[in-house]
Amino acid sequence: MHQAVxxxxxxxxxxxxxxxxxxxxxVAAGRRSGDACTHNWSGxxxxxxxxxxxxxxxxxxxxxxxxxxxxxxxxxxxxxxHQVEVHERMTGTARDGRITAEWTDIEVAWGRLCGSFTDTxxxxxxxxxxxxxPYSS
Numbered sequence: 001m002h003q004a005v006x007x008x009x010x011x012x013x014x015x016x017x018x019x020x021x022x023x024x025x026x027v028a029a030g031r032r033s034g035d036a037c038t039h040n041w042s043g044x045x046x047x048x049x050x051x052x053x054x055x056x057x058x059x060x061x062x063x064x065x066x067x068x069x070x071x072x073x074x075x076x077x078x079x080x081x082h083q084v085e086v087h088e089r090m091t092g093t094a095r096d097g098r099i100t101a102e103w104t105d106i107e108v109a110w111g112r113l114c115g116s117f118t119d120t121x122x123x124x125x126x127x128x129x130x131x132x133x134p135y136s137s
Contacts, residue, residue, distance in 0.1 A: 036127045037065070045106060048115040048125040050108070057108045060123070063113030064092065064099040070119060075101030078114040092117065 006117040027054045035049035061090040075090045092101030099117070116127040 008024060011066040030083075036125050037054075038123050038125050040123065044117075044120040044123045046116060046120055046123050046125040048113070048127050050127055050129070052108065055057065056108050058104065059109075062090075062092070062101050062117070063096075064117050064120060067094060067097075070094065070099060073099050073101075073117040073119045076118065077103075078116065078118050079109075080112040080114065086113075105110045 001039050022097055035047060037047035038045055044067075047063045047065060048061070049063075050057045050060045052060075056070075060077075062068075062077070064073060065071065070093045073092055075092045076085055077087050078084060079086045087103060087106055090101035090103060092099040101115075111127055112126050114124040116124045
């Protein structure tokens, strides 16, 4: 019986951690921040994170968290769930077992913004942008 209680407590703790990690905090008006990762545990894990104000992403990263032996890969931003590329491609380099590509001070539009790598063409991480203007590719 003690093992059952311990297991239930561990499951409840894990569930609370997931809820806290996925909850979106309230953000000041005009400022946005968001991140998302793919959840296909048997394949490439790709994440996208954006932080900015109004139409500008001050810092945007796309990260491949399990690249294996790859040392670099080219990151691509997509408009929504389409193949339309927006902004210039960036070369991500490996550090601490991850490949990360970064953009700074780029204009973004409202809607869905997705990131991938040329070596992970069918694995996209997407985040919804709720304010913004036209892309300035």
